[in-house]
Structure formats: C-alpha cells, structure tokens
Amino acid sequence: MSLLRIESLSKRFGGVVAVDDCSLDVAPGSITGLIGPNGSGKTTVFNLVTGFIPKDSGSVSFKARTIDGLGPDRIYALGIGRTFQLARIFPRLTALENMLVPVRRKGLRALFSGAAWSHEKERAMEMLEFLDISHVASTLGGELSYGQRKLLELGAVMMAEPELVLLDEPAGGVNPALLERIGDRIRRLNARGITFLLVEHNMSFVMNLCSEVVVLHRGRPIASGRPAHVRSDPAVLDAYLGA
Amino acid sequence: MSLARSPHAWKMAGLVAVLAIALLLPVIAPDPATTNVAVFTVMYVGLATAWNIMGGYTGYISLGHAGFFGFGSYTLGLLLARLGMAGGYAPFLIVPVAGLATAALALGIGWFALRTRAATFVIVTIAFMFMLQLLAENLVGLTGGGGGLSYPVPPWGGDYFNTPFYYAMLALALLSLAISWRIRRSKFGLGLLAIRDDEDKALAVGVPTRAFKLTAFVISAALVGMIGGVYGYYVTYIYPQFVVDPLIGISMVLMVFLGGLGTLTGPVLGAVILEPAQLYLAYNYGASRLYLVFYAAVFLVVILVLPRGIVPSLGRLVSDRRARAGPSAPAAAKAVAR
Numbered sequence: 001m002s003l004l005r006i007e008s009l010s011k012r013f014g015g016v017v018a019v020d021d022c023s024l025d026v027a028p029g030s031i032t033g034l035i036g037p038n039g040s041g042k043t044t045v046f047n048l049v050t051g052f053i054p055k056d057s058g059s060v061s062f063k064a065r066t067i068d069g070l071g072p073d074r075i076y077a078l079g080i081g082r083t084f085q086l087a088r089i090f091p092r093l094t095a096l097e098n099m100l101v102p103v104r105r106k107g108l109r110a111l112f113s114g115a116a117w118s119h120e121k122e123r124a125m126e127m128l129e130f131l132d133i134s135h136v137a138s139t140l141g142g143e144l145s146y147g148q149r150k151l152l153e154l155g156a157v158m159m160a161e162p163e164l165v166l167l168d169e170p171a172g173g174v175n176p177a178l179l180e181r182i183g184d185r186i187r188r189l190n191a192r193g194i195t196f197l198l199v200e201h202n203m204s205f206v207m208n209l210c211s212e213v214v215v216l217h218r219g220r221p222i223a224s225g226r227p228a229h230v231r232s233d234p235a236v237l238d239a240y241l242g243a
Numbered sequence: 244m245s246l247a248r249s250p251h252a253w254k255m256a257g258l259v260a261v262l263a264i265a266l267l268l269p270v271i272a273p274d275p276a277t278t279n280v281a282v283f284t285v286m287y288v289g290l291a292t293a294w295n296i297m298g299g300y301t302g303y304i305s306l307g308h309a310g311f312f313g314f315g316s317y318t319l320g321l322l323l324a325r326l327g328m329a330g331g332y333a334p335f336l337i338v339p340v341a342g343l344a345t346a347a348l349a350l351g352i353g354w355f356a357l358r359t360r361a362a363t364f365v366i367v368t369i370a371f372m373f374m375l376q377l378l379a380e381n382l383v384g385l386t387g388g389g390g391g392l393s394y395p396v397p398p399w400g401g402d403y404f405n406t407p408f409y410y411a412m413l414a415l416a417l418l419s420l421a422i423s424w425r426i427r428r429s430k431f432g433l434g435l436l437a438i439r440d441d442e443d444k445a446l447a448v449g450v451p452t453r454a455f456k457l458t459a460f461v462i463s464a465a466l467v468g469m470i471g472g473v474y475g476y477y478v479t480y481i482y483p484q485f486v487v488d489p490l491i492g493i494s495m496v497l498m499v500f501l502g503g504l505g506t507l508t509g510p511v512l513g514a515v516i517l518e519p520a521q522l523y524l525a526y527n528y529g530a531s532r533l534y535l536v537f538y539a540a541v542f543l544v545v546i547l548v549l550p551r552g553i554v555p556s557l558g559r560l561v562s563d564r565r566a567r568a569g570p571s572a573p574a575a576a577k578a579v580a581r
Contacts, residue, residue: 050447076449084447090440093433101437102448105430112425115433141440160449 001064003028003164003195004049004080009058010219011044018044020219022058026164026212031186031196033206033227036216037240042199043085045216046166050082051075062164077104081162085169087149091142095133095152098141099124102159127155131185147178154182158189165189167198171205183209207231215239265413269406278405282412282477284518286470289416290491291498291510292423293466297459298496299505300432302439303357305460306492307368308467310375313487314348315341315468316475317379320392323476330395335411338472345468346461353460357453360442372487379483391482394475408477415473419466424507426459435459439505467495490535494521497538501545503552512553517541 002025011019019041026032034042047053049060051072059068067075076082081102090098096116103120105111116124128134131151136144144152150170157165170186171179183205190196200206206213207227214224217239223230230236264271268281290312298304319341323334356367379386386392399407426432434455437445446452475481495510498517503509524534549556 052443052447072443072446073449073451076447082447084444088441088444088447090437090444092440093436097433097436101433101445101450103430104449111431111434112429115428115430156448 001028002026003063004197005061005064006045006049007059007061009045009048009060010056011041011048011053012056017219019048019055022216022220024214024221024224026195026197028163028195029190029193030211031190031198031209032212032214033210034197034199034214034216035201035203035206040216040239041219042216043168044219046082046168046199049075050080050166076102076160076162079161079163080166081157081160081164082166083153083157083168083170085172087146087153089141089144089149089152089156091140093141094138095128095141095144095148096121096124096137098152099127099156099159102156104160124159127158128152130188131155132181147174150174150178150182151185154185158194162194164195164197167196167200169200170198171200171202179205269409273402273406275402275405278409280519280522282405282409283522284515285409285412285416286474287494287498287514287518288511289412289419289470290467290495291502291514292416292419293463293470294495295499295505295510296419296423296426296466297463299499299510300426300435300439301456301459302505303360303456303460304365304496305368305463306365306489306496307370307372308464308495309486309488309490309492310368310372311345311349311464311467312471312474312491313379313481313483314375315345315471316481316486317386317392318344318468319472320394320475320481321385323395324392328395330397332407334395334476335407335473338411338415338469341472342465342469345471346465348468349461349464350457353457353464357456357460369489372489372492376483376487379487386483389482391480391485392475394479394481396479397476405477408473411473412470415466415470420507420511422462422466423510426462427507431455431458436505493538494518497542497545500552501541501549503554503556506552506554509552509554 004026006022006024009019009022010017022041022045034045036042044053048055051067051070051074059066061067062078062080067078070078090101093101100116100120125134125137128137131154133148133151133155136148141149141152154167154170167186170182174182179202186196186209198210210227212224213227213230214221215230215233215236216222222235222239223233265285269278272278290308294305294308319334319337322337322340328334328337352371356364356371359367380389382388397404397407426435434445434450437450438452438455442452471486475486494517498513499510500513501517502511502513520537521534524537528534545552551559
C-alpha cells in the first residue's frame with residue numbers, strides 16, 4: 001500500500017522528453033529520496049504531482065484516490081505540501097504571516113474574519129520555535145537570511161498538516177551547521193508521521209536521511225531501494241559517471 | 244496610560260476629528276465653490292480606496308477602472324431614464340443597482356483578464372476600457388452615443404445644491420474604507436497579499452488564487468461603479484469620453500501610489516492632496532491643461548523619491564527612530580496586524 005502512486009507519467013516540452021513513462025511509489029512513513037543527474041526530470045515530476053503543469057499521460061493517485069486534473073491549491077488541500085528550489089517565501093509579509101497563509105479554514109465567513117485566530121497564531125509560533133526561528137516572527141520575509149527562509153518555508157508548508165511533503169533541494173546552498181538542523185527537523189517531523197519525498201544533490205545528506213531512494217535518469221527510474229543498495233548499483237554509477 | 248504615550252488613543256482621536264470635519268464640512272464651508280471641491284475630493288477618496296483593494300492588495304495594476312466608473316454612470320443614467328424617475332433623493336437609492344450591474348460586468352471581464360499577469364494584465368484592462376468607451380459611443384440607440392445622456396435635474400438649488408451629492412460621495416467613500424479595512428485584516432486579505440508577493444507560491448500553499456483575485460476585482464469594480472453613478476447624477480450630463488476617461492483611471496492609481504500602495508490610509512491621503520491641487524490647476528489654468536504636466540511631474544517625483552508612497556515611508560521613519568531609541572513594544576503582537 002503506497003501513499004503516493006505515480007503510474008506511467010510522461011511529459012514532453014517540445015522535442016525534449018522530460019519525464020518518460022515514469023512509475024514510482026512512495027510508502028507511507030518513509031523519507032524517499034529522488035536523485036539523478038541534472039535534467040533527469042526530478043523537478044518536473046514534482047510539478048506534475050502538485051498540479052503546476054499538466055501531464056501528457058499517466059496518472060497520479062494519493063491515498064488510493066486519483067488526483068489527476070486537480071489544481072495546486074486543491075492538491076495542497078488534500079494533504080500534499082511542497083517547497084521550492086531556492087526557498088520561496090512571501091518577502092513583504094512577516095515570518096509569522098508567512099506561517100498563517102497556508103492555514104486552512106472552512107466556510108466563507110471564516111475567510112472574512114481576522115487574519116490570525118489565536119490558536120492558529122499559537123500553532124505557528126510553536127512551529128517557529130521548533131525550527132529555532134521564533135525570534136524573527138515579526139521580521140519581514142525579505143529581510144531573513146537564506147537559511148532562515150529555508151526553515152520558514154518548511155515550517156509554513158507544515159501549517160496545513162499535510163501527510164506528504166515534497167521538498168525540492170532542502171539542502172541546496174545551505175551551510176553545514178544548518179544542514180544538520182534541517183536534516184534533524186525533517187527526521188523529527190517524519191517521526192510524527194509525515195511522509196517526505198525529496199529531490200537532492202547532496203549525496204551524503206540523502207544517504208543519511210532517506211529510507212528509500214529512487215534514481216531517475218532521462219525521465220525514468222533506473223534503480224530504487226535502500227540507499228546502500230542503490231549506491232552500488234552499476235546502472236546508477238553509469239548514469240552519473242558514464243555517457 | 245496618558246494620551247501622549249498611547250499611539251492607539253492618538254489614532255482614535257485623529258480618526259474622530261477627521262470624521263467630524265468630513266461630516267460637518269458643508270455646514271462649516273457652505274459656499275458652492277468649496278463644496279464642489281469637497282465632492283470631487285471625497286469621490287477620489289472612494290475611487291482610490293476601491294482601486295487599492297485590487298491594485299494595492301493583490302498587486303494587479305488596473306488602468307481600466309475608468310471603464311467601470313463610466314459603466315456605473317451610464318447604468319444609473321439609463322435606469323433613471325427608463326424608470327422615468329424625476330430628480331430628487333430617490334435616484335440615490337438606485338445607486339446600489341448600478342453597483343450590482345458593474346459587479347456583473349467585472350465578473351465577466353475579470354474572468355478573462357485575470358488569466359494574464361503583470362504588464363499583460365495592465366494592457367488588457369486598458370483595452371477593455373476603450374472597448375467600453377467605443378460601445379458607449381456606437382450603441383447610439385441605447386446610450387445616445389456621442390450626443391450624451393442626460394440625468395434628471397435635482398429640484399433643489401442654490402448653495403444647497405452640492406450638499407446631498409457630498410454626503411452620497413462621503414457615504415460611498417466610507418463604505419469603501421470600511422470594506423478595505425475589513426479585507427486588510429482578514430484571512431482573505433492575507434491571501435491577497437500573498438498573491439501580491441508570489442502568486443505561484445500562494446497557490447502551492449492552498450490559496451485559491453483565481454477565486455480570490457476575482458473577488459477582489461469585483462468588489463473593487465462595484466464600488467467604483469456606484470461612485471460613477473453618483474458622479475453622473477451630480478454633473479447631470481455625461482458622454483462617453485467624459486466618464487470613460489483614461490485620466491480618471493490614471494488619477495486613482497496616482498493617488499494610491501503617492502499615498503502608499505496597499506495601505507489603508509495611503510489612498511485617502513493621496514486623494515486629499517492631489518484632487519484639490521488638480522482642481523485648482525484645472526480651474527485656474529484649465530485651457531492650457533497644465534494639470535496634465537503637473538500629474539506627470541507628481542508621478543516622476545513619486546517614483547524617484549517616494550517609490551513606496553507617503554504612508555509606508557513615514558511608517559519606516561517612525562519605526563527606525565523607535566528602534567534607535569531601544570526595543571519597546573512587544574514584537575510578536577505587532578507581527579500580524581500592521
């Protein structure tokens with residue numbers, strides 16, 4: 001039983017086949033790493049799963065229900081969150097407001113009442129404390145350091161209590177100390193029951209953190225399994241080093 | 244806590260004073276020359292505030308709001324003509340109908356226009372405005388075309404003539420402000436600000452961006468349409484280039500930029516500064532259209548010197564001074580409601 005199932009997913013941009021008949025499963029409770037050389041289609045898979053770009057063929061199901069044809073906001077509402085390469089946050093909102101934007105509310109009246117209900121604010125502050133950035137709660141997003149933005153983006157995406165989070169290069173451009181903190185927080189969130197699928201180039205980060213690794217090459221998976229197993233797979237070595 | 248120490252008490256006192264002056268203005272200064280300036284100033288307070296709900300909060304710059312202004316104007320005029328309504332207070336009660344009609348139009352225009360972003364959106368709104376102007380000119384059977392459309396003339400006169408229009412404009416300006424204030428502090432408003440900052444990111448964290456943008460656009464347009472209706476009744480005679488006037492659309496935008504884009508008080512300040520100045524120039528040097536040069540100059544100064552507008556720049560100055568004096572107010576409390 002998989003939480004996310006991708007079946008025969010394909011996407012081409014003009015003459016370039018970005019994702020080619022790609023099938024993969026993400027097991028509930030796992031931290032699955034999606035690795036592969038540059039241009040192998042990792043981010044495109046993310047964009048297809050989260051509804052940012054339409055697929056050419058194939059299907060994606062979440063908790064055994066198809067999510068084909070849904071827009072990004074609806075997919076997020078179903079419980080799939082994502083972060084972006086190079087940490088995207090709202091620069092002219094405070095860190096706390098950044099945390100409150102993703103909070104879900106039911107009903108039209110709730111939308112037109114106050115921007116921050118006290119229990120929402122409490123939860124947001126708790127999450128900021130968990131990430132060790134509560135001291136910048138009232139700082140504008142645009143004035144935060146890159147590392148703080150990375151943590152803020154991760155925290156904000158957690159606010160709607162997603163079951164699956166797609167992380168696009170969580171370790172990209174981050175110093176070693178912060179890298180350790182990000183890895184630690186992902187592990188602790190995973191221990192609370194959140195499943196992660198992450199794209200990453202930092203191999204030691206992936207090998208330490210992930211329970212499952214899928215290698216993508218030219219838009220299709222060529223190997224998958226435990227990190228140690230995948231690392232020694234000749235097809236993988238070939239894809240990274242060979243022609 | 245003494246008054247001098249509490250910025251909140253100061254704010255309330257200032258608000259009450261401004262409101263009292265606004266309400267009593269026709270009593271304090273009843274001469275028609277003054278009330279005429281007051282009618283137009285309060286009209287632009289409403290227009291700029293309504294425009295800001297879309298342009299300021301979501302960052303979608305519409306240069307075509309004059310289209311909604313003219314549409315509201317024509318809707319009210321045509322309704323009054325069809326209903327055979329005589330001049331009096333009753334036409335003011337029809338103004339909300341003009342608002343609803345404009346909302347319906349904005350829903351249709353927004354449905355298409357909001358598929359575009361940034362510069363493309365600006366151009367699409369301009370195109371829609373000129374389409375409306377052309378329609379008003381060419382649907383002669385309906386609108387009277389270039390010959391214009393007459394409103395019923397109000398039965399009151401003399402010094403009192405402007406007063407009911409002043410209060411009608413004031414009511415709509417206050418309504419716009421109340422709605423703008425409410426949105427600014429709501430969950431919906433936070434979503435709009437998120438769209439302004441990064442629309443794709445907002446979508447990724449579950450903000451239904453299309454529905455939100457469209458709602459803001461429709462609210463903004465409906466308010467502008469109602470104000471256009473009152474304007475038509477005030478001037479009693481309208482023709483296409485006069486109400487679907489690009490300059491009206493540019494004026495509201497300029498006022499918001501001068502006062503502070505996306506702030507609550509900025510549009511009010513911008514309108515109160517610019518409209519009397521514009522009328523002064525138009526009445527004194529009208530034939531030369533000198534005020535157009537003045538507008539261009541103001542635009543340049545705002546963009547070069549005050550790109551954020553007066554209100555945010557002053558706010559920055561105050562908070563910098565406070566920061567230098569030492570940390571005081573609890574930061575977390577201020578983190579949300581700015």
